Amino acid sequence: QVQLVESGGGLVKPGVSLRLSCAASGFTFGDYYMSWIRQAPGKGLEWVSYISDSGSTMYYAESVKGRFTISRDNAKNSLYLQLNSLRAEDTAMYFCAGSPDLLGAIDYWGQGTLVTVSS
Amino acid sequence: DIQMTQSPSSLSASVGDRVTITCRASQGISNFLAWYQQKPGKVPKLLIYAASTLQSGVPSRFSGSGYGTDFTLTISSLQPEDVATYYCQKYNSAPFTFGPGTKVDIK
Secondary structure (H helix, E strand, O other): OOEEEEEOOEEEOOOOOEEEEEEEEOOOHHHOEEEEEEEOOOOOEEEEEEEOOOOOOEEEOOOOOOOEEEEEEHHHOEEEEEEOOOOHHHOEEEEEEEEOOOOOOOOEEOOOEEEEEOO | OOOEEEEOOEEEEOOOOOEEEEEEEOOOOOOOEEEEEEOOOOOOEEEEEOOOEEOOOOOOOEEEEEEOOEEEEEEOOOOHHHOEEEEEEEOOOOOOOEOOOEEEEEO
């Protein structure tokens, strides 16, 4: 069955860096367009970043542009998000998510990994 | 960037009621609109894509409509298991913005 398993979250201080990982299984990862989506405690969903199937195209939300970097390794069936210069407002559950289409709805979601930024 | 709004922000209805949620885009997005359901403590689930296409396995009481800037999600007969927050999302181009959500509960 399809699985997306995130890891790498934790409690960190403002200004530090963190790298999130997402391990995919049960589907052809290299055919999927992947995103990171976050949800602050008690708040709505916020799209963060997107990467194309080949990894050649990336997009970012304005709120993270210049601080976060998305990447993928199709040979390892893995998606990554490098989070730099973390701020308190980055505190959220981070979901790894996938779509089969270049411009498509998200049909695969991971369970999420929690990032807490606090001094 | 295109902004997404939803109304109402919350609603309370009785079992069996017809429930309608509206999503509006600040500019036209054709039919590149999805609806997700997120139950408390759970991961979001895709209900509808391309504005009106029901995702496999989703009960037929859910339906979607709309094109351009105005979209609706309808639950034809609300069930207790439909208690959740519902989000729309545009995916015609980045940023792939979500609406703020509509919380649905049972009266």
